[in-house]
Amino acid sequence: MVGPCTSGQTRYPRYFSRAAGPYLWDLEGKRYVDLNLGYGPVVLGHADGRVTEAVLCELRNGNCIAPLWSRRQSELTDLLVSVVPGAEMAYLLKTGSDATSTAVRLSRIFTGRSKVIRWGYNGWHDWAAGIPAGVPEATRSDTLLFDYSDLGTLRDAFARHPGQVACVLMMPFGDETAPEGHLQKIRDIAHEHGALFVLDEMRSGFRLGLSGAQGLLGVQADVSTFSKAMANGHPISAVVGRADVLSALARTRISSTFYADPAPMAAALTTIRVLRDTDALERIRKAGSAFQDGLSALVDRHRVPARVVGYPPMPFLQFTHPDPVIRERMSTAFAAGAAQRGVLLHPSHQWFLSAAHTSEDVEFALDGCDRALAALEPVLATRPA
Ligand SMILES: Cc1ncc(COP(=O)(O)O)c(C=O)c1O
Structure with a gap:
């Protein structure tokens, strides 16, 4: 077999x-x-000594400190803002699905609209589920898919739901490279219709380059989401982007018991600094x-x-x-x-x-x-x- x-x-x-x-x-x-590297998080190599040391240091100092925060939190959000194109604010979470779901919640609050147009794998939560089983019809009907290589399908989705789309959320590319100017066209279409452009950089972030697909392909998202390679295999994710959009965090509650843990933040700080400085x-x-x-x-x-x-x-x-x-x-x-x-x-x-x-x-x-x-x-x- x-x-x-x-x-x-x-x-x-x-x-x-x-x-x-x-x-x-x-x-x-x-x-x-x-060459699987845990589906992409391992960017410096498994069990990289510098990252492991930084994590152990936090673990020895106490890692479960919510509702307080560690200095690592502001150090990491500052670092993310300094390397992601156009970023003004960042918020830290645990998984990639956390981050994309947060981007959707913030887009909905910011625009006052409910529909999402998406492409690629964006996580397991109801709004992004690739398999309908267990997902209520009402939730499914709020998420629309488009064909990456046929922007007519994106325009059609907007035409069918005028004034209802909060964001276009997508991976920058699949297995193949992105055609020249393609993401910029998608961003322009989203903006023409008053929707936000959200780039899911879970795989491309901190791997294609320090500034991810946005840096490499010269496009700037309103909000982008990261995890995987940002911490060389430790569980952390981030939503990064425009301050006016991320400020909507104050109008909702997105939090989880382990979001404050400093150990994965230390892993991310070390990983990103190594990527930046070597x-x-x-x-x-x-x-x-x-x-x-x-x-x-x-x-x-x-x-x-x-x-x-x-x-x-x-x-x-x-x-x-x-x-x-x-x-x-x-x-x-x-x-x-x-x-x-x-x-x-x-x-x-x-x-x-x-x-x-x-x-x-x-x-x-x-x-x-x-x-x-x-x-x-x-x-x-x-x-x-
Ligand atoms: C592009 C992309 N978005 C979102 C996710 C979801 O991340 P997680 O598995 O950490 O929830 C993944 C995971 O593979 C991914 O590749």
């Missing part, structure tokens, strides 16, 4: 025993070069480019129907076989084949590089991909049942 998600026999590890730098070890002690992001970009170039050459050599996509810090291999069943079989067989050779690559979620991945790790990962691609021939020869 092939595939990471199958029960019973699997060629993909399910449990880990330890992770350090770019590596992860399974229960049998087998080492893997990790060449970590440049090394990630170079490692990602080398991986993408090497993988593209392998795909050509093995004549596999696939293409390497994405920005270098978050690449992915899209299988392009016209038959969706074979396509799916190829991606699961490829991920399982790479795992057998000590390389962890998710079959259906974009991958990530960290500052801890050396050129030797990239070579090792490419060697694993080489063998996994070579082993795909029998999959290509099969026909769906």
Whole structure:
């Protein structure tokens, strides 16, 4: 049986025993070069000593201090405001879903409107649920989806609900890179209709660059949301943006018992400062480019129907076989084949590089991909049942 998600026999590890730098070890002690990186939070490398030290320091000093706040809170909100384009205020929470849901609540208060137009994965809460089960129809009808590559669908959504849309909330891109000027066009359409433009930078933030997709692509959101790479794997998220919008926090109550914990704030302060003050992001970009170039050459050599996509810090291999069943079989067989050779690559979620991945790790990962691609021939020869 092939595939990471199958029960019973699997060629993909399910449990880990330890992770350090770019590596992860399974229960049998087998080492893997990790390109999943926890779905993106690990940006400096697993268990980075600087981040761990900062966290331990807070834990030793007492971490559960609500309703009081630690100095780490204002240090971190100041730091976020200093690096996110156009940001004037920041508010700290725990998860990515917390942050996007807060952005929606604030947009609704600020505009006095209730509908949200969204794109991409934005979290699990009712307004963003990708699967309707358990979500009341009234909630579902307030969230509209649009097609990233067809802005006519965005204009249609506005036309169908004039004066009712609070915000357009979206990931800046999916597996592929964003077309030139695309986000600016979306921002302009949102503003034309009196809605806010909210960018969900959960994956792109503190990974594409210090100022995220906004800095790289030259677009400024009214509000943006961050988590994942901002704290190298520690649980914290942030809503960042215009002061007039974030001031709406005073007109609602968004709080949770553990929001005040200083330990993840210390993790974020250390991570962001390392990203700001060292060449970590440049090394990630170079490692990602080398991986993408090497993988593209392998795909050509093995004549596999696939293409390497994405920005270098978050690449992915899209299988392009016209038959969706074979396509799916190829991606699961490829991920399982790479795992057998000590390389962890998710079959259906974009991958990530960290500052801890050396050129030797990239070579090792490419060697694993080489063998996994070579082993795909029998999959290509099969026909769906
Ligand atoms: C783009 C994006 N937005 C929101 C979320 C939700 O974050 P969390 O899983 O921390 O709730 C994720 C998580 O994968 C994400 O990738």
